[in-house]
Amino acid sequence: MEFLQHFGGVFEPLSFMLLLGGTIGGLILGATPGLSPTMAVALLIPFTFQLPATQGLILLGAAYTATVAGGAVSAILLKIPGAPANIATSLDGHAMASTGRGTQALHVSFLASGVGGVVGVLLLIFLTPVLSRWALAFGPSHLFWMAILGVTVIGSLDSRSFVKGLLSGCLGLWLSMIGYDDIQGAQRFIFHDSLTGGVNIITALIGIFAIPQVIEMLARGRCEHKVSTVSVHRQSLLESLKLLLANGRALSIGTFVGSIIGLIPGVGGQIAGLLAYDQTRKFSNDPDSFGKGNPAGVIAAESANNAMVGPSLVPLLTLSIPGSPTAAVLLGGLLIHGIFPGSDLFDNYPDVAWTFINSMLIGQILMVIFGIWVASHAARVAHVPPPIMAAAVTILALFGSYSVQQSMGDVYIMLALGVGMYLLEKVGFSAAPLVLGLILGPIAEANFIQGSMIANAMNGPAEYFLSGTLNLLLLILVLASIGWSFFSTHLANRRARNLSNTAEVSLES
């Protein structure tokens, strides 16, 4: 219980002010399309130069936590995920906002983020030594299977068409391979100068989610718009709390999946929300309601992406291995203060390490409070007329994509992907599987290549990729996920056929 001795450090005036500032700033930055948690933390690093190490880390930790949760605001209200971690949130969150439950969606999103986040940080506090050993057990073959498991989710993420879901995922995987190959340095699929640096995930996210929304608003034409794109009415926090508790299964799945995914170095928190969303849908009694405004989808996604924050720091603080891109930036923040993370971090710098971790715990609570306050003001966004909303989202998308690498090439890519996605959506393709493919592509490829190299030096790929308890467990999960996707699609088709038969019979009678 050493961490309890360092709680006082969090409430020192400067520390608490930074925690507060980091949380509020993080929520705003997270809600801004194009500003990912990684970028927000990177932007804040120069501000920590002049601060003592503990305070600097408190600021970075608060920003990390709040930006992950803040991304839900734009995901729910504008259907533009603030970060890849919020993709799954936008699926049901925006549908809830479109049907007058915007405040409720924001409430449950922040409450679920808070629960997931607290559990994640508690895991960080109590299980760091055990979890760090477990995290080390993941080699290239396991990470490859993890990525493939993520790919299998693709098919079931698109509830409308299994084929088009998988095809969207393949398009995403192909997009992730554009640019220079990391190992050989060979040019791949560079059909235009703008593609030289590859397709940046943030740029792609903005294009794929924001531009189709804008075009959809434009498609309504120049007419009197009585109904805004989303409607956010005042809703009781108590009702939202009851809703959260009623969806305990989604909350548990989200928190569990997020904690496990966060712990695995390299997989990244981006897929935690999507995996939790998919698992919640598979275990739900009403899977068809997902994507149409089921709060369980928001709860699972948001609890997962905040639950991964704490565990993603376990390999960083104990083994110097960043669990996510943001953790890698945090590692930079530690190093500039002369702190080298490792197994002796808690012996050499107990005040820095424990105060930082404690601040993340308090930060989760502050994030929930300020998030709910944001939700109460979100109604203003809902009252913006569609022409202004369309123009504002366009400009935000342009600036957001440009600011990622300060390149016009990214703006071209964003616009091309956006228009292409709009056309594909019109014929039944979905954005979520495409983005998941884009995220998982580099992880799957890097570990496949690394695994193949190791396998060649050993007894061949079959033994390397298909032996060992963890490999077999992941393989079984992959097969089960594919089987379930086929089975659930088959069930949905049968249900639909029965419904249409019943309708025909009743019409004839």
Add this chain to the structure above:
Amino acid sequence: MNPDTAESMPLSRVQHLVPAAAVLALALIVAWVSFTREPSEAFLFPRMIASVMLLLALWNFIRASLGLARVGDGLTRKGVGAITPGLCVIVLLVYVAARYLGFYSASWLAFLSIYSLYDPASHTLFAVWVKRVLITTAFLSVIYALFSLLLQVQTPRGLFI
């Protein structure tokens, strides 16, 4: 097994066939590039993905040809007519105006154009234009404060900022 569920909306076969053919063409290009370019080690993973993508694209195309694809609500002539002016403004902003006028000036023009094109209020009233200009200027000021002053993002400059 029918992979499409029954939430499908009726959509003409041509509207399914054209995108299915386009996706198939893209899959063919990706496969061709993956299997013909060197060094082959760099294209090992792309070849795996391209093969799966080609199979799925072919399956999708066959389904569309046979009229079995039913998912999606397609494009309407009215919708395309409504989208075109706004999309032209965005494309002009990105490819032309940003380079010659500057990113902020072009964005100001684009915001005002999109807002005005789709605003149901009368174009002949002076007060309406004042409101549009004020809202556009206020929004771009916030964007300027966030991106240029706070985040120090350097945007392309032309005649103006």
